[in-house]
Amino acid sequence: MADVTSWEPPRMSDEDIEFLVGFDDDGLAQPTGPAPSPQPRARRRSARIVPLDLRAIEPEAVRWLWPGWLARGKLHILGGHPGDGKSTLAIAVAANLSTGGSWPDGGRAPLGRALIMPAEDGIADTVIPRLREHHADTARVAVATTMDDAGRERLIDLTRDISALEEVLVANQYDLLVIDPLTGYMPGSDRNAEGAVRDILTPLAAMADRTGTALLAIMHVGKPSGISRRPLQQLLGATAFGAVARLVWMTAPAPGETDGPERRALGVVKSNLAERPRALEWSRDRDAAIQWHGDASASIEALLRESGVEPKRLPRDDAREFLLDLLGDGEPLLATDIQEAARVEGIAWRTVRRAADGLPIAKRKVTNAGQAHYFWELTPTSVASLSTS
Structure with missing residues (x-):
């Protein structure tokens, strides 16, 4: 056996050393030049705010269907107690549009089309008879309550069906959409939470603006609670309902002795678009059309305050x-x-x-x-x- 104590490693040239350091421990080639400088990380493109140049926007007048009362592209709310005639009033408005009839204050309605979404009233036994009582052209009024969701029928849900609703409004050129009641198409939503209500109403109002359709949404109000409560505060739910709507109508009893049916008043308690019109008196016999009686004897706020003063009850x-x-x-x-x-x-x-x-x-x-x-x-x-x- 050879004597290994006298063994010496072979001498390597500078070229051999330079070649060997060009490989790592796994035998993979390594760069022998200077280390490359790190490349800057590409910045993620984020959303940005685009200020509008107001000089490029032409001012527009409010497009009224019923001047002072009903505007294209806006959200309206009609509030009242159960049995106050809210649904019948909305049907009377839709019927008037369908024939281009006269408004209660003497103005002329344009000839238009309406879509009604009744969540509580029967279509065959309530909606259609009321339309006929008000001489509607039923070829220009339609009813929708449900969605065809992949072959399954379900109630329209304003939290997720805005796009489908917009398609129908545009395709059929509806001038008016009646939602009766508004909360009937908000399943699972907390109607007392400001954020939750705004998350539904803001896209709904934007849809109205895009389509030019007037939205008339029916809402219930709470029981009278004295003269200190403002009309908008009577809407059941978050204050966002009255805040997002551009106009809010309400009904109230109209005092006075009459030989016919009890008279009521319809008035605008909030308008962001124009000076509020005078309240109007109306009445309705059972199974008959609404009869209008001109201007109310007092403002709608005064009539609401008067109706709010009740005997003490437990x-x-x-x-x-x-x-x-x-x-x-x-x-x-x-x-x-x-x-x-x-x-x-x-x-x-x-x-x-x-x-x-x-x-x-x-x-x-x-x-x-x-x-x-x-x-x-x-x-x-x-x-x-x-x-x-």
Whole structure:
């Protein structure tokens, strides 16, 4: 065996060393020149604000369908209590447009087209008869409540169906869209949350602006609470409802003795577009068209204040009356539906439950597929006594 103690590594030339340092430990070639300078990272392109040059924008006049009342491309709200005739008033407006008839203040309506979205009234037994009572041209008025979603029918949802709604408005050149009621097409939304309401109404108002369609949305108002409450504060829900709308109409009782049906007033409580017109008086016999009676005797604000002063009542009195009205036909109702109706009326659920304890209301539990449902109904004898009285 050779003596390794005397072994010496071979001498390498400068060229050999330069060649070897050009490889890393894995035998991959390494650059032998100076290290490249780092390249700057490409900046992500972000959205930017583009100020508008106002010199390039021509001023436009408000495009009125009904001067002072109904404007193209704007969101309007019509507020009132249940039974105040809000839906009938909206149908009267749509019918007038469909024939180019006369407005209640004497002006002339343009000939137009209307789309009605009724979430509460039946189409065959309520909407169509009312249109005929007001001599509408039903070839120029349509009704829509549902979406065809991949073969499945569902209610129109303003939180996600704005684009589909806009397509229909543009394709059919509708001048008026009636949403009755507005909250009926906001499923799952918190109607008392400012942000949630604005997230729905802002795109809706923008759609109206793009299409030039006047939007008339129906809303319920709360119970009168004295003279200190402003009209817009009576709309049930967040203040954003009244804030986003450009015009807000309201109805109120019109005082005075008449031989015919009770008279009411219709007025504008908010307008961002023009001076508010005078309130108008109207009345309606059962199953008949609205009759207009000229200017109201007072402003709509004064009439609303007057209607808000009521004798002192306990909350339980309101809850008792609410339950008798709701269950008076003898049909059982889900407790959850009663609770929602009470919320809309501004009555606390605990007050409703206490009032129910003093009424002949039967409560029963029904189990279906392992899920419990609770029903409330007036007992048959109490329904009979109510009918007699």
